[in-house]
Amino acid sequence: MPRLRPSTQQARRENILDAALRCFARGGFHATSMQMICKEAGVSPGAVYVYFASKEDLIAGLCERDRNEFAERFALLAAAPDFLEALQGIGEHYFIDESPDRQRFVVEMGVESTRNPRIAEIFMSVDKFCCDSFEAMFHRLKDEGRIAPRIDIPTIAKVFNVIGDGLFWRRAIEPDFNARQVLPVMTELIGTLLNPVGPHIASKPAGGRLKPEAAS
Amino acid sequence: MPRLRPSTQQARRENILDAALRCFARGGFHATSMQMICKEAGVSPGAVYVYFASKEDLIAGLCERDRNEFAERFALLAAAPDFLEALQGIGEHYFIDESPDRQRFVVEMGVESTRNPRIAEIFMSVDKFCCDSFEAMFHRLKDEGRIAPRIDIPTIAKVFNVIGDGLFWRRAIEPDFNARQVLPVMTELIGTLLNPVGPHIASKPAGGRLKPEAAS
DNA sequence: CCAAACAAAACGATCATTCGTTTTACGGAA
DNA sequence: TTCCGTAAAACGAATGATCGTTTTGTTTGG
Structure with missing residues (x-):
């Protein structure tokens, strides 16, 4: 059952969190779209939803x-x-x-x-x-x-x-x-x-x- | 050219502002929709856009x-x-x-x-x-x-x-x-x-x- | 009486999220 | 070490909902 190694898994997660931080700091939670965060992180929407169940989950994390x-x-x-x-x-x-x-x-x-x-x-x-x-x-x-x-x-x-x-x-x-x-x-x-x-x-x-x- | 008397005109405007204040205080600028403000003020979207050219205008006012x-x-x-x-x-x-x-x-x-x-x-x-x-x-x-x-x-x-x-x-x-x-x-x-x-x-x-x- | 004021439906755009598909990374076999 | 088999991971177009705003038609106050 091949999964991502925990270290790279956390690295991907933190990359998304870092991008989200920059976006949210720039535009606030509700004026920032998931697409903006995806572009900032260089990933697709599907990838984000692997690590976070929803936008609110991402914010909370x-x-x-x-x-x-x-x-x-x-x-x-x-x-x-x-x-x-x-x-x-x-x-x-x-x-x-x-x-x-x-x-x-x-x-x-x-x-x-x-x-x-x-x-x-x-x-x-x-x-x-x-x-x-x-x-x-x-x-x-x-x-x-x-x-x-x-x-x-x-x-x-x-x-x-x-x-x-x-x-x-x-x-x-x-x-x-x-x-x-x-x-x-x-x-x-x-x-x-x-x-x-x-x-x-x-x-x-x-x-x-x-x-x-x-x-x- | 029959317009509303300035006093009632300002009263209508302030009614919208009061409603917007309550909505914005509750949910913030970007998570509050114009429809919510309309419902709170008891008016229609068309009425709001008589007094404010846009949502940003309403916020600024x-x-x-x-x-x-x-x-x-x-x-x-x-x-x-x-x-x-x-x-x-x-x-x-x-x-x-x-x-x-x-x-x-x-x-x-x-x-x-x-x-x-x-x-x-x-x-x-x-x-x-x-x-x-x-x-x-x-x-x-x-x-x-x-x-x-x-x-x-x-x-x-x-x-x-x-x-x-x-x-x-x-x-x-x-x-x-x-x-x-x-x-x-x-x-x-x-x-x-x-x-x-x-x-x-x-x-x-x-x-x-x-x-x-x-x-x- | 008539234009301003309003209501309500409708508009295109964009939102968060989903889904079918493709790619990738990993554990084990050679 | 190298090569597979495989399931997770990632992609990206598509989804329905909702956004701000416009349009259309009616009401209303001066």
Whole structure:
């Protein structure tokens, strides 16, 4: 019973997913046709339907791949010795290094989650994982006496979420948005909320590097 | 040459716009058909095409109506005696009182602005207006000696934008998001950036009302 | 009264998906 | 290693449904 070797099978699948990501980032889920994705991937409609039962399946598979990768990277935060530094590292990766296609896709995914229960399950479960992780980290840091927050921890976690949302949205919507300009300020604001007490939490002295390099 | 009286003409037009808003908020621009909008508005396709030349025209008209209303409300900020108080008022209106339909529509509009130049023109012009207004206000407040910001004003304006974006996105995406929980904290963070020096900028003593009423 | 406003059916185009056919890749035999 | 046999994989035209829009005929308000 000759089948494709699992490695090439996954390679073909990922090729389709990559093409779909570019198409969806360019035109959104519902304004992108399967034919466009086929042309972008260099395959026929029949081939796509070998790996995905429907367009919705393709969308869901793409969302799962993206969210799993994000959750993996986010999970590294909990083990980082310097929390604020690790947080800024994640911010630089997702708000500066990440390709515009990926950033626009995440926004598209979030919008779709408001009307497609299946996408909502994928999107919101990772979202909840982030929020819960933040809370757990803050509780741990507080118990260890490294932070002394003036506000209750669930609220701080929500504020974190909202600030991350804002950066992601703005980066996706404004083509020439300069994330480097505001990212340090955001990190400083977050540090204000946590009110760190020890030398372990604040990686750099809060003096010089808050001003952006260029102001128009 | 008997035409409809302008008042009823505008009423019919707005009826279609209202129906389109509900449909677009529910399903997005490209997954909503003209037939759905017709059914929602209780009119026929022929009637819609009397008032709008195309689906894209209908979308653009809806975006213009929404952005004009927002710009009007935002312009009141410049004349407000207490800046932070007026800002929080706007926040409460758009993040708490506003209907979920309107909030989801704005997100849809922003996403569409990344691929439709016409929508981008409408969306980004108001966006730029907000950013410029923020900068102008901050310069004025600084010249009057009411604030003493440690960071350059363009960056602060950007931070404002991003925080507003985050609240709007989160409110649109998470059905039971409690904006009241984080809004006061956001206002406090913004106050930190401005570093007010006089009694005019901070409306309330920065002590008691920062903690949310309920914590889970 | 009459043109604007509207309803409803109908238009070509395009959509996601299917299906009959051809090609290809793999496991085993030589 | 080389060559088959075979079933999965891929192709691409075709499908019915639905899209945005137009057309046709009727209603209606100034």
